[in-house]
Structure formats: structure tokens, C-alpha cells
Amino acid sequence: MIEIDDVSLRVRDTGILHGIAAQVPRDGIxxxxxxxxxxxxxxLHLCAGLTTPSAGRIVLDGEDVHRMAHRDRARRIAVLTQAQALTSRLTVKDLVSFGRWPHHQGRPRDEDRQIVEEALRLFDLLGLAPRQVETLSGGQKARAFTAMAWAQSTPWLFLDEPLAALDPRFARDLMAQLHVMSRPGPEARGVLIVVHDLNAAALWADHVLALKDGGVFAAGPAAEVMTPPRLSTLFDTGFGVVETKRGRLVYPE
Amino acid sequence: MTRWIWGGAALIALVAISLSIGAASLWTSDLGSGWLIAVSRFPRTAAAILAGGGLALAGVVVQQAVQNRFVEPGLSGTPEAAMLGLLVITLWAPGAALWIKMAVAALAAMAGTALFLKLAAHVPRSDPMLLPLVGLIYAGILGAVVVWIAWSVDLMQYLGVWQMGEFSGVVQGRYELLWGIAVLAALLYTLADRITILGLGADAARSLGLDYGQTVALGLAVVAAITALVVVTVGALPFVGLVVPNIISRLCGDNLRRNLPVVAVCGGGAVLAADIVGRLVRFPYEVPAATIFAIAGAAVFLWLLHAAPKAGNG
Amino acid sequence: MAERRLILLALVLVGASAAFLLWNLRGPTGFILGLRATKLAALLLVGCAVGMATVLFQTVAQNRLLTPGIVGFDALFVTLQTALVLGLGGLGVAQLPPLATFLAEVALLVVAAQVLFGLLLRRGAGDLIRMILTGVILGVMLRGLAGLMQRLLDPSEFAVVQQAMFASFGAVDRGLLAIAAALLGVAALAALRLAPRLDVAGLGRVRARTLGLDHDRVVNQSLMLVSVLVAVSTALVGPVTFLGLIAASLGHAMMQTYRHAVLLPAAGMTGALFLVAGQFLFERVLGMQSTLAVLIEFLGGLLFLALILKRKGRT
Known part of the structure; x- marks a missing residue:
């Protein structure tokens, strides 16, 4: 469980987040x-320890994220950021292999190699493994970076708009994969994901944390938060809803 | 694989040429060929290889740290900062031991490069060509300060030696500091993975558990030390750190655990070749290796600049 | 409003020039006045030429960071000088008729500029930074060549070259001044005639073309003028890389207008004022020689970095 304890963030003179207090449960998306x-x-960056809050703290599974040792944190949290520009000339396999670096620190074992293979297979990258990352298309690149984060095999996985560059098939595959990973049980992994596609959230998310103007607007089970009246206030525009066999879909009116 | 055999053969050939040519003939001289090799030719050859290898490695580190292929120590004010340090210590304590001067130069180089990294953080990444331009101007500003000080205290002659790398003055007893580069290169190799990860960007490096600031600082220290060593012993050599890593990266990518040794060897070979050309072009007079490399290196840089667009960010 | 500031700027420039001429005037008044007038004329000419050239260049290049100097003119000039000394010997160069040397240098720089900027034009504005970097690296290469040639000179001849390596406002040939002034005058008039079209060109190539401007033609004419202006000033006193950046940036900041009829004279006068006031301060008040050029490099470099950082703040 992540406890976000009255967290604020200011960058220079601009307030970005004000007194955020929320919890992210360990199981589920x-x-x-x-x-x-x-x-x-x-x-998301704050929770991952990539930036430091101006006030408040973030406690992940009982430990302050910003007080963990770097290596320790990298074994507990994997992050997929939006920035996927890469100036280095690395092959897809090299890139994914670096996801294992927090575990082996430069001396890969068989287990590490197996996990890399598994990640390549899972994200349909086996054919692309020897290619240079810079020669890939946007969607292929996104998959390579996601595979790298996945290969980190951490109890927590944070993804910042992972669906943006993916086609519908890979978007669904990724969400399904995250869904399986995060089912309750001893192996459950916590998934925190920034999404713009509300229907992806409606179909796959177990919990929703809605932010507006740097504060918490609503938090709770997806079905409770993703209602037309609440979405309308959140996005300042009307929302309609359609019930389908797969679940509820929303659309702006 | 054959590529490496050819590369190794080329380096051995260069070494053989370098050992055998010079103003005094190896075979007819009264001095004895063994003595000549031990005192002059071998030190000179070793110095060229060490300086070239070191600068090429330094180039890799800077490029990964700022995630820009078109940067190298010479384009980040490092040699100018080292010269500034040298000037200051020469003025302040002219009789100081060489290692003290060396240390001051390295510290100054480190401060100068750190300032460049600070500056680089403010340069938009959208255009990879902008950063080297900023680096050039930054180096120019430091250079203006250095020239002004040297001019006003009448040390222009020293400055000329530091600014223009050459190996004609290298003899036994006057280059041994350069072996420090071999030590630094070994240290760098143990950091190879970390430096590759630096190249993935600050966020990615942090989320892989790398202490980003510490790793950058460590890399920076190595770059500063190498540059200062080279400036103090043989003088600045432009473009080595840019041209060699770029070519290696084009040929075999950026996984440094595999590539660092190749980069070092090719850097050494390239500078040795420049030195040999400098010795031959107006035999028996000599042209500094830095001059040869400035012309050849600039030409390669121009080619890289215009060959780059295919490969995304360069 | 902008006109009023322009007049004010002109008055300040006249004041600075008068101070430069008359400050602490003693002894053989006529002789000293003559010496000072020559120097003042050189300062005014160079400042005007560099300032105007930079505004022209920045407008057609659509970039406020660029100056013709940054693109490598200084290096070309030094290389040229060195090649001349190497080819003819230091004494030989001293014996050459100054007029012929001067005109040859101007012609060569004009040609070189056309080649360099022609490349820029064909590459298009999208690749601008690449072109600048190309210019700068070419500069490094030329400096390397100059260094190579200097190695082959003996020390006394090296001194001849060294004089050309740093901008010097001290020793200017009086005969050259007249020619330079004439060339600059013609170029300045042509630039002012081009001003209304430059205002439109400043909107960018596509927009200018939709407004019916033959953009390429304007760019070509501007580049020709830039070449003459820069070549004349460079040949007159040597390289001053960053003066143009200072003059054009200050000119833009003071005038706050897109109108080149105002911008061109403003930048020209700013450049001249910077040189006259700077030289006055250094030579007369502080009694220091030959530091102005280094100071310009230093301040101009800082300004360049500041402009880049400011640009980042806006995006």
C-alpha cells in the first residue's frame, strides 16, 4: 500500500500539487x-521517488520512498516515464536487459537472462530484439520501454500514459497483462497508471484516483468514481454512459 | 570479428611506424637504436596512444552524461578550465610540484565541466545541435578569460603550449604522468554499465536505482582528470573525444561494456596516426598532432553532422 | 515612439563621439585631433556595419541568436592573412599596395560568405542550427589550417599575423577608411531601401510568400549586403565575433519594433556607440590597450548564453 501523506509540490513559484492525501492499494490497478x-x-514521479515533494511524505509498504537507498527503491518500484527519447544506440535486447540491472549490478545470472527473454516474448519483441531502439516505430519503442520496466520485476509498477503510442491490440494486451499481475494473492503487484483514455480506466482499473487543479477530486473503487456526474465536474463537460457486456463506457457529450 | 583483427593489425603497424621514424635515423645514428627507442620513440608512441585513448573515453562519458552525441570535453570548456587552473597556480606558486599543478588543473577542469553540465540542463533537448554550439561559446568565454590573464601577466608562451597538443617534446621522464590515464581507463571500465545507464536519461537511471548525481560526478571527475593530464603533459587535442566515440557508436552501438576498450584503442590509434602525419608532412620539421587532428577531426565532425539525420537524434 | 528613441540614441552617439575626440585634448591639437578622428571613423564604421549586418542576417535567418561572426568569418580572415604572409613573406605583405590587398580581401570574404550562406539558404530554416554548427566547425578547421601555416613561419613574420588575430582599433589605414566608408554607405542605403520588404520577410518564408513577397530574392539581396558589410568591417580591423550580437540584441530591445527602417539604424548606432564608448573608457579613462576586443568576446559570449537560456524559459 502507498500512503500519500499531505504531499505538496512546488516548482519555482508555481504550486503543482497541494496537500494530496490518498492511498493506493497494493492489489489491483x-x-x-x-x-x-x-x-x-x-x-506519479513523486511516488516513484524521482522527484522530492516540497512538503509531506510518501510511504510505500511502510517505508518512506524518499529515504530508501537508490538500489533498494529500484528493486521495489519500476517506472515507465513518458520521455522515451533515446540518444544511445542500444539494441532492444540491451535496453530490456538494463531492466535487470538493479538486481545484478553488471553481473547477470541465468535467472536475469530468462526474465529478459520472458519480457521480450510477452511484449512481442522477440523479432525486434537485435534491432537498434532508435530504428523502431513509436509503438514498438513504447513496448520496448514497457518491457524494460516489466523486466525489473518489482512489487510496484508505475506507468505514465503507457497506452499513448500503442495500437488497440497492444493496448488491450498490456492492460490485460497488468490486470493479471495485479490480482490479489502473494505474488500480487501494485500497478499505478496514468491514463487519458477514460474507457481503458473504466474497463480495467480497480481503483481510481482523480486529480483536479493539483488536489484530489475523488478517490475510490472505479465504479464509484467513474460516474457521469462526477466526470462532468472533473472535466468541465457533460458525460454520457453506455452499459455494454464488457462493462460501462463513458463518452463526453 | 575480422574487423577487430584488421583494427589490431593497423594499430601494430602504426606503432611500428611511430617507433621507426624521426629526425634521427634508427639504423644509422651513433646513439644506438635501443637507446633512441627507450628515451624518445617509445615514450612518444605511448604518450600519443594514452592521450588519444583517454580523450576518446572522456568523450564517451561526456556524451552519455548530457545525452548528446555532438559534445566532447573540448566542447564543454574542460581544457580551458584546466588551463585557467594551471595559470592561476603558476602565478600563485610558480615553484609548486608538478602533481600539485596537475591536481589544481584537474579541480579547475572539474569545476568548469560541472558548470557546463548545469548549463546543459537549461538547453532545450529538442535540437541536439544546440548544445555543442553552447559548449563552443562557453569554451570561448573561458578561453577569453584565459587569454586575457595570460596576456596581462605575459604568460602567452605557456598558453600556446597548453592550447596546442603535440608530442615532439615527449621524452623519457617527461610524460610518465600520462600512465595515470591507464589507471583511469580501468576505473572507467568498472563503471561501464553505469555510464550506459546515464545515457538513458536521469529519470530512467534513477528508476534503475542508480545514484544519478553521484555517478555523473564520478564520471566528471574522471573526464576532468584525463583532460588535465593531457593538457599538462602534451597540450589540448580537439575533436578526439567527439570523432572516435561517434564512429565506434555507428559501427557497434552504445553498450559500453562491450565498446569501451574499442573506443580507447581507436582513440589511441587515431592520435598516433595524427602524430605520424605531423612528423611526415614537412619532414624533418614537425607539425603538432593537434593541428592535424583539428583539420581532420573537423572534417569528420562535419560529415557526422550531415550524415546524422537518418539516425534520429544523431 | 521608436523614432524618438532613435533620435535619442543618435544624440548619445554624437555625445560619445565628441567626448572621444575632445577629452583631455593637449599639445599639437590639430595632429591629435586628426589621429583621433581616424580612429573614431573606424570605430563608427565597424560598429555600424556589424550591427546592421547582424540585423539583416537575423531577419533572413529567422533567428535572434545568430551573427555572421559566429558563422566563422573571423577564422576565415585569420587564415587569409596567414596564407598571405606565408605566400609572400612578412615583408612582402608590408610592401603590397594596401588598396589592392584590401579589395582582394573584401572580394574573397564576399565570395566565401555567399558560398556559406548559400548552403544555409538551400538547407532551409529547419536545419538552421546544423548550419550554424557547420559554420562554427568550419571556423575551427580554418583556425587549424592557420595554425598549420603559422608553424611554417619564422617568429618575426608570426608577429605580423598575430596582429591580425586580435581585433585592433588602433592601427587603421587612413586610405582604406575612405573606401570602406564608401562601400558601407552604399550597402547601408541599399539595406534601408530593402527595409519594408524585410519587415514582411520577418514573418517567415511561408507567410511572406502568401503575402506576395519574392522571399528568396529578398534573402539573396540581404545576404549579399551582409557579406559586403561583414567583409569590409573584418578587413578593416579584424575579427569581432560577438559585437553584432550585442548590437542587434540591444537594438531590438530598445526599439521594440519589427520595422527595419528603425531597427537597422538602431543596431548600427548601438554597435558604433558600444565601440566608441568602450574604446573611450578603456583607452582614455582606464589607460588600457587592446582589451576591448577580448571584453567584447567575453560579454557577447555571456549574452549569447543568456539568450539561449531565456529562450528555454519561454518554451
Whole structure:
């Protein structure tokens, strides 16, 4: 469980987040939603320990994220950021292999190699393994970076808009994969994901944390948060809803 | 694989040429060929290889740290900062031991490069060509300060020696500091993975559990030490750190655990070749290796600049 | 409003020039006045030429960071000088008729500029930074060549070259001044005639073309003028890489207008004022020689970095 304890973030003179207090449960997928500029990515980066809050603290499984040793944190949290520009000339396999680095620190074991193979297979990258990352298309690149984060095999996985570059098939595959990973049980992994596609959130997320203007707008089980009246206030536009066999879909009116 | 055999053969050939040519003939001289090799030719050859290898490695580190292929120590104010340190210590304590001067130069180089990294953080990444331009201007500003000080205290002659790398003055007893580069290179190899990870960017490096700031600082220290060593013993050599890593990266990618040794060897070979050309072009007079490399290196850089667009960010 | 500031700038420039001429005037008044007038004329000419050239260049290149100097003119000049000394010997160069040398240098720089900027034009504005970097690296290469040639000189001849390596406003040939002034005058008039079209060109190539401007033609004419202006000033006193950046940036900042009829004279006068006031301060008040050029490099470099960082703040 992640406890976000009255966290604020200021960058120079601009307040980005104000007094965020929320909890992210360990099992299930938690979707971070909200309008542009609400502070979703900033909160994700804070939870991952990539930036330090101006006030408050974030406790992950009982330990302050910003007090963990770097290596220790990398074994507990894997992050997929939006920035996927790569200036280095690395092959896809090299890149994914670096996901194992927190575990072996430069001396890979068989287990590490197996996990890399598994990640390549899972994200349909086996054929692309020897290719240079810079020669890939946007969607292929996104898959390579996601595979790298996956290969880190951490109890927590944070993804910042992982669906943006993916086609419908890979988007569904990824969400299904995250869904399986995060089912309750001893092996359950916590997933925190920033999504813009509300229907992906509606279909797959177990919990939703909605941010608006740098504060918490709503938090709770997906079915409770993703209602047309609440979404309408959140995005300042009307929402309609359609019930389907797979679940509830929402659309802006 | 054959590529490496050819590369190794080329380096051995270069070494053989370097050992055999010079103003005094190896076979007819009264001095004795063994003595000549031990005192002059071998030190010179070793110095060229060490300096070239070291600078090429330094180039890799800077490029990974700022995630930009078109940067090298010479384009980040490092040699100018080292010269500034040398000037200051020469003025302040002219009789100081060489290692003290060396240390001051390395510290100054480190401060100068750290300032460049600070600056680099503010340069938009969208255009990879902008950073080297900023680096050039930054080096120019430091250079203006150095020239102004040297001019006003009448040390222009020293400055000329530091600015223009050459190996004609290298003899036994006057280059041994350069072996420090071999030590630094070994240290760098143990960091190879970390430096590759630096190249993935700060966020990625942090999420892989790397202490980003510490790793950058460590890499920076190595770069500063190498540059200072080279400036103090033979003088600045432009473009080595840019051209060699770029070519190696084009040929075999950026996984440094595999590539660092190749980069070092090719850097050494390239500078040795420049030195040999400098010795031959107006035999028996000599042209500094730095001059040869500035011309050849700039030409390669121009080619890289215009051959780059295919490969995304360069 | 902008016109009023322009007049104010002109008055300040006149004041600075008067101070430069008359400050602490003693002894053989006529002789000293003559010496000072020559120097003042050189400062005014160079400042004007560099300032105007930079505004022209920045407008057609659509970039406020660029100056013709940054693109490698200084290096070309030094290489040229060195090649001349190497080919003819230091004494030989001293014996050459200054007029012929001067005109040859101007012609060569004009040709080189056309080649360099022609490349820029064909590459298009999208690749601008690449082109600048190309220019700068070419500069490094030329400096390397100059260094190579200097190695082959003996020390006394090296001194001849060294004089050309740092901008010197001290020793200017009086005969050259007249020619330079004439060339600059013609170029300046042509630039002012081009001003209304430059205002439109400043909107960018596509927009200018939709407004019916023959953009390429304007760019070509501007580059020709830039070449003449830069070549004349460089040949007159040597390289001053960053003066143009200072002049053009200050000119833009003071005038706050897109109108080249105002911008061109403003940048020209700013450049001239910077040189006259700087030289006055250094030579007369502080009694230091030959530091102005280094100071310009230093301040101009800082300004360049500041502009880049500011640009980042806006995006």
C-alpha cells in the first residue's frame, strides 16, 4: 500500500500539487485520471521517488520512498516515464536487459537472462530484439520501454500514459497483462497508471484516483468514481454512459 | 570479428611506424637504436596512444552524461578550465610540484565541466545541435578569460603550449604522468554499465536505482582528470573525444561494456596516426598532432553532422 | 515612439563621439585631433556595419541568436592573412599596395560568405542550427589550417599575423577608411531601401510568400549586403565575433519594433556607440590597450548564453 501523506509540490513559484492525501492499494490497478495539467504525472514521479515533494511524505509498504537507498527503491518500484527519447544506440535486447540491472549490478545470472527473454516474448519483441531502439516505430519503442520496466520485476509498477503510442491490440494486451499481475494473492503487484483514455480506466482499473487543479477530486473503487456526474465536474463537460457486456463506457457529450 | 583483427593489425603497424621514424635515423645514428627507442620513440608512441585513448573515453562519458552525441570535453570548456587552473597556480606558486599543478588543473577542469553540465540542463533537448554550439561559446568565454590573464601577466608562451597538443617534446621522464590515464581507463571500465545507464536519461537511471548525481560526478571527475593530464603533459587535442566515440557508436552501438576498450584503442590509434602525419608532412620539421587532428577531426565532425539525420537524434 | 528613441540614441552617439575626440585634448591639437578622428571613423564604421549586418542576417535567418561572426568569418580572415604572409613573406605583405590587398580581401570574404550562406539558404530554416554548427566547425578547421601555416613561419613574420588575430582599433589605414566608408554607405542605403520588404520577410518564408513577397530574392539581396558589410568591417580591423550580437540584441530591445527602417539604424548606432564608448573608457579613462576586443568576446559570449537560456524559459 502507498500512503500519500499531505504531499505538496512546488516548482519555482508555481504550486503543482497541494496537500494530496490518498492511498493506493497494493492489489489491483489504480488509474490516475484528471484533466491536462492536473498534476497526474507529477504525482506519479513523486511516488516513484524521482522527484522530492516540497512538503509531506510518501510511504510505500511502510517505508518512506524518499529515504530508501537508490538500489533498494529500484528493486521495489519500476517506472515507465513518458520521455522515451533515446540518444544511445542500444539494441532492444540491451535496453530490456538494463531492466535487470538493479538486481545484478553488471553481473547477470541465468535467472536475469530468462526474465529478459520472458519480457521480450510477452511484449512481442522477440523479432525486434537485435534491432537498434532508435530504428523502431513509436509503438514498438513504447513496448520496448514497457518491457524494460516489466523486466525489473518489482512489487510496484508505475506507468505514465503507457497506452499513448500503442495500437488497440497492444493496448488491450498490456492492460490485460497488468490486470493479471495485479490480482490479489502473494505474488500480487501494485500497478499505478496514468491514463487519458477514460474507457481503458473504466474497463480495467480497480481503483481510481482523480486529480483536479493539483488536489484530489475523488478517490475510490472505479465504479464509484467513474460516474457521469462526477466526470462532468472533473472535466468541465457533460458525460454520457453506455452499459455494454464488457462493462460501462463513458463518452463526453 | 575480422574487423577487430584488421583494427589490431593497423594499430601494430602504426606503432611500428611511430617507433621507426624521426629526425634521427634508427639504423644509422651513433646513439644506438635501443637507446633512441627507450628515451624518445617509445615514450612518444605511448604518450600519443594514452592521450588519444583517454580523450576518446572522456568523450564517451561526456556524451552519455548530457545525452548528446555532438559534445566532447573540448566542447564543454574542460581544457580551458584546466588551463585557467594551471595559470592561476603558476602565478600563485610558480615553484609548486608538478602533481600539485596537475591536481589544481584537474579541480579547475572539474569545476568548469560541472558548470557546463548545469548549463546543459537549461538547453532545450529538442535540437541536439544546440548544445555543442553552447559548449563552443562557453569554451570561448573561458578561453577569453584565459587569454586575457595570460596576456596581462605575459604568460602567452605557456598558453600556446597548453592550447596546442603535440608530442615532439615527449621524452623519457617527461610524460610518465600520462600512465595515470591507464589507471583511469580501468576505473572507467568498472563503471561501464553505469555510464550506459546515464545515457538513458536521469529519470530512467534513477528508476534503475542508480545514484544519478553521484555517478555523473564520478564520471566528471574522471573526464576532468584525463583532460588535465593531457593538457599538462602534451597540450589540448580537439575533436578526439567527439570523432572516435561517434564512429565506434555507428559501427557497434552504445553498450559500453562491450565498446569501451574499442573506443580507447581507436582513440589511441587515431592520435598516433595524427602524430605520424605531423612528423611526415614537412619532414624533418614537425607539425603538432593537434593541428592535424583539428583539420581532420573537423572534417569528420562535419560529415557526422550531415550524415546524422537518418539516425534520429544523431 | 521608436523614432524618438532613435533620435535619442543618435544624440548619445554624437555625445560619445565628441567626448572621444575632445577629452583631455593637449599639445599639437590639430595632429591629435586628426589621429583621433581616424580612429573614431573606424570605430563608427565597424560598429555600424556589424550591427546592421547582424540585423539583416537575423531577419533572413529567422533567428535572434545568430551573427555572421559566429558563422566563422573571423577564422576565415585569420587564415587569409596567414596564407598571405606565408605566400609572400612578412615583408612582402608590408610592401603590397594596401588598396589592392584590401579589395582582394573584401572580394574573397564576399565570395566565401555567399558560398556559406548559400548552403544555409538551400538547407532551409529547419536545419538552421546544423548550419550554424557547420559554420562554427568550419571556423575551427580554418583556425587549424592557420595554425598549420603559422608553424611554417619564422617568429618575426608570426608577429605580423598575430596582429591580425586580435581585433585592433588602433592601427587603421587612413586610405582604406575612405573606401570602406564608401562601400558601407552604399550597402547601408541599399539595406534601408530593402527595409519594408524585410519587415514582411520577418514573418517567415511561408507567410511572406502568401503575402506576395519574392522571399528568396529578398534573402539573396540581404545576404549579399551582409557579406559586403561583414567583409569590409573584418578587413578593416579584424575579427569581432560577438559585437553584432550585442548590437542587434540591444537594438531590438530598445526599439521594440519589427520595422527595419528603425531597427537597422538602431543596431548600427548601438554597435558604433558600444565601440566608441568602450574604446573611450578603456583607452582614455582606464589607460588600457587592446582589451576591448577580448571584453567584447567575453560579454557577447555571456549574452549569447543568456539568450539561449531565456529562450528555454519561454518554451
Amino acid at each position: 489504480t488509474a490516475l485520471i484528471g484533466p491536462n495539467g492536473a498534476g497526474k504525472s507529477s504525482l
